Amino acid sequence: MSRVWLRAAALALVVAGTIAGLTIYFSTETVPRCLVSGAGTWRAPKDGKKHRYEVVVLKDDACFFDMDRKQKLVGALSLEQAGWLLAALPPRSDTLHVTDQQHRVVYETRRGLLGFRVLSLQTGRPLYVVHYVGFTWNPRFGPDPPSHGLSLAPDRPELWALDAPNSVLHLFDVSALPGAAPVRLEDIRLSKPISGDESPCTSSCGRIGSLLHSSDGRFVYVGDSGDVVDTRTREAVANLEALHNSRVQLEVDWVKGKAVFPRPS
Incomplete structure (x- = not known):
């Protein structure tokens, strides 16, 4: 009987360790900016041409999608940097x-x-x-x-x-x-x-x-x-x-x- 209890206790420890590991993994995994890997910081164009953007505001970032380039994500600004934009919402x-x-x-x-x-x-x-x-x-x-x-x-x-x-x-x-x-x-x-x-x-x-x-x-x-x-x-x-x-x-x-x-x- 003692062996059964020991095996059950060992199994419980393994399960608990696995759950703890998964919890740490998912809690520390970072969410990429604009939910797309590799999104950089948006820079204002300096070529003098007109550029049109669909801007989506998330929890931490404003995401810039170029309307004339097949809705391509061209960068993001943190909301702290985007006060001029948020004022227009x-x-x-x-x-x-x-x-x-x-x-x-x-x-x-x-x-x-x-x-x-x-x-x-x-x-x-x-x-x-x-x-x-x-x-x-x-x-x-x-x-x-x-x-x-x-x-x-x-x-x-x-x-x-x-x-x-x-x-x-x-x-x-x-x-x-x-x-x-x-x-x-x-x-x-x-x-x-x-x-x-x-x-x-x-x-x-x-x-x-x-x-x-x-x-x-x-x-x-x-x-x-x-x-x-x-x-x-x-x-x-x-x-x-x-x-x-x-x-x-x-x-x-x-x-x-x-x-x-x-x-x-």
């Missing part, structure tokens, strides 16, 4: 508003609504409530807000709306507003689902998503999924791991030695 909110000056309306998403509302720009009166017909959502399992992403194309009367619970983008023709409701054009399935938690992260880590058109209307960037969608083919042309783990993003154009922040729709 909009405040976080569960309610989103996108103004459409051409059609004199405002698009709104909020908690508890899988879809969006169309409001009169002049009076604020609700004109339409748009639901994603054929798609469902159980509020008990989140994410909430479920449609935390709206972006109006800068070059055409087209609204892109995020459906986070179903990991789908819904496209709408808004050319007939305010006289007629938006017309759904297409549904685009994301390559990575918007679910689980962002990592690395310190607070508000649950994925809920975000949307951003590039200023020329060529790309749509999907926060918390990572997809970069070509608006002409309506297909994903890249997936950025940093953007899969963040919904905080903006475009920065470097023009004549200065940062320019195109105003998002």
Whole structure:
């Protein structure tokens, strides 16, 4: 009997040692900048040309992806060095508003609504409530807000709306507003689902998503999924791991030695 106990005790020590070793390994393993090995420090271009960047903000770094070089990661800045950039970020909110000056309306998403509302720009009166017909959502399992992403194309009367619970983008023709409701054009399935938690992260880590058109209307960037969608083919042309783990993003154009922040729709 004593031999059995000795063997059991020895086995327990081996298991405990293995677990301790794995714990030390995973706790000391460093996460690479922008979740990509070998990411260097971003340097401002000095060639006098215009450079356009999709910038994704993670827990410790701002990651610069070159829009005109197939979304290539060209460097990162620590958040301590990126104060000038962080000041341009909009405040976080569960309610989103996108103004459409051409059609004199405002698009709104909020908690508890899988879809969006169309409001009169002049009076604020609700004109339409748009639901994603054929798609469902159980509020008990989140994410909430479920449609935390709206972006109006800068070059055409087209609204892109995020459906986070179903990991789908819904496209709408808004050319007939305010006289007629938006017309759904297409549904685009994301390559990575918007679910689980962002990592690395310190607070508000649950994925809920975000949307951003590039200023020329060529790309749509999907926060918390990572997809970069070509608006002409309506297909994903890249997936950025940093953007899969963040919904905080903006475009920065470097023009004549200065940062320019195109105003998002």
